[in-house]
Amino acid sequence: MNHLDELEAEAIYIMREVAAQCEKPVMLYSIGKDSSVMLHLALKAFYPEKPPFPFLHVNTTWKFQEMISFRDKVSEKYGIEMLEYINKEGLAQGINPFDHGSAYTDIMKTQALKQALNQYGFTAAFGGGRRDEEKSRAKERIFSFRNFEQAWDPKNQRPEMWKLFNTEIYKGESIRVFPISNWTEKDIWQYIKRENIEIVPLYFAAPRPVVEREGNLIMVDDDRMRLKEGEEPVIKKVRFRTLGCYPLSGGVESEADTLDGIIRETLSAVSSERTSRVIDKDGGAASMEKRKREGYF
């Protein structure tokens, strides 16, 4: 077995453990490349059965249009149950990424996720988080427990020995499960190539209308994009290393329009992938840990 085989077998083992032991699991689906890999693994893990749980997309309403059409195409193709959750209250209040900064992320992502998990009563939620993404994630267990307020307590994590996962919880508590904890960005790309997994075309370089903001190239995906004075969208050949809300996702100039091209660029990359995600920078180095304590995935 090579190291991708080992990582694949580990992820499948974890998914099957959850399906066999947790009362009401769900798989978070963010439409990104990690979600595409997670979906692919779930289809393999339970084959010939369909994954025995639904998928949940928390929609902030500010996703790239191409992401939403990709989501709908994929759920149709594989016949999986795709739930969409939007924080209606936040939407009604007009919460948006331009005026509300980190409050936007809290209300439309963190709060929306909590509301969705409570509404459906999910006891375990799969996420595509990887330990190589960010320092506080590097210390999180594969099975990560949330109290009744969905908060994470990093000082009180259950010891995780061998492959023996303790999934006992009380009513109201829940588990976040990260089957691809041990994958790196490079593993993800190599696996996508090996398994021929479909991903959103935004990952490939193409001419797109962008403006430059604080060193990030932001794509003008629809007419809700607010241009600052003097900003004029220009067409550049860009691709995205991570996908989220288009006003918060920085693209990089690139010629990589094939998987091989992306893998080559990733191998020689000079910055880690989260730098192109604008939200991480609010609040300094420890911002992700703070958000996780508050219930962010």
Place this chain on the structure above:
Amino acid sequence: MDALLKFITCGSVDDGKSTLIGHILYDAKLLFTDQEQALVLDSKVGSRGGALDYSLLLDGLMAEREQGITIDVAYRYFTTENRSFIAADTPGHEEYTRNMAVGASFADLAVILVDASQGVLTQTRRHTRICSLMGIRHFVFAVNKMDLVNYREDIFKKIQRDIKVLLAEFNYKSAVLIPVSATEGDNITRKSLRMPWYHGPQLLSYLEQIDVSEDPSDAGFTMPVQRVCRPDLTFRGFQGQIESGEAAVGDEITVLPSREKALVADIYEGDRRVERSTAGHAVTICLDSEVDVSRGCILTKNSGAVVNSIFNADLLWMDDIKLVAGKNYILKLGTQSVPATVMNIKYKIDVNTGKEVYADMIYKNEIALCEIVTGSRLVFDTFDNNNALGSLILIDRITHATSACGVIRESVSRGTDLTWHTMDITKQFRERQMGQKARTIWFTGLSGAGKSTIANELEKRLTANGRHTMLLDGDNIRLGLNKNLGFKEADRIENIRRIAEVAKLMNDAGLIVLTSFISPFVRDRRQAREIIGGDFIEVYVSTPLEDCERRDPKGLYAAARRGELAHFTGISSPYEKPENPEITVDTSKNSMEECVDIILKKLESLAEERKN
């Protein structure tokens, strides 16, 4: 070398583990520039006065940055031209031993740091012991801070001798010593010019080439079943990961614990049909006949796995709540989950010296050899033969904490190990003969609540109705069967266990058993319920404390109030009320006759319910 190398770094608090890994990443140009910038920025406010502090790369949690120590395992991923690595950086402090064990359970190799200026310390021994316990068989001792001892060969040689002595105790496959300086970078990725006397490998190049793959396993084929895949009536497959050996279409396999046999009809690796599959793969296996298989069963071929319910295991205790013999837990092994009792603490192993020490309690971070008895048959092997079928965790039933992890040393043969003799005269036969359904009616409540009086009256009424009964109370049990037990916690638990086992035997004889003990703790009553099973009926005599104390038939409350009786339930020791007793009666509200009527009526309706 295509396979991953998973390794752990350990050492005591200031040995420089995080610095070592940080330096490998930095030297091998494995850092992204933004991380490098953050490192320079952080170092300015950090501890090394402006010089790069490589450990800041790894100590991610806010609490750790504040305290300057690593409290939890951090995983780092890096790939050189020759190999992919996962490094688990673990806390060195004794208080966080369990977190170190988490890292060790995941790794194939341990890099143990030894401070050259201090030599082999107690912690070096402890870490080596825990790594070995968790199954690590490959060791690298990085003798760090050589810069602080002027790169002297004699100091390195002395440490080399001490390590050799230390290793003699353990079972290992490879071990090397490398003199390094993590802050200065000597022998980390490049050969140090300051130690010309050293001719061995550098740390990174050693890690790149070491082969940690297991010998082709003699353990035979084993696959614990995780779940049954049944999308429709035409397909039934058993999903799990092959833990040892291999299976091919056409092989005859045995299902444990039932020992039924069947042939392998199909094997899938993920969604791909294959002819054979080997250890490590996640598979779905279909069999040629309708054998009874569910989660927790093990598919085997020529394996050493046994079916038994008693074994000895080394436990690493990880819970703040101490271990006392007799306590009952949920035991998880492979995909099996069963109730289990730690029957007997044989001895504690001093983690520093390896000496066996007598102990009747085990505290957090201690290791002990214990005898464990499971509530139902368990399929297992020794840890040395089969890691997956020889490793376990114990889960606290109330807090749900992972209280311990352990490795099985040996199966224990004892009376109960023998297959139950099939008796021609069954319990059902005896029940029919006596014209009754066997029951254990378990009275619980404060001293003076009226348990014994009611039990006594109930027994008379049952006997008058032609029932066959037996009353167990403090007098006939404490003075005989349990006269060797005192009042400390372990004895209290054992007392209840024996009563429950005796009640169960009498139920098997067809009798209706009445027990009258205060039995104040939820945990103990739950264990009794588990031992006795479906025949168990809990009667809570809920007479309030004031009434019991006012009655005080034996003058015990008065004595307890005077401080003459320690651990007296209700006064100096708690009474935990039953959450869902089958029956509740209160002698301060009803007369004794009424209480007995209530119980008899409830027994009838319960009998109806349980029939349906």
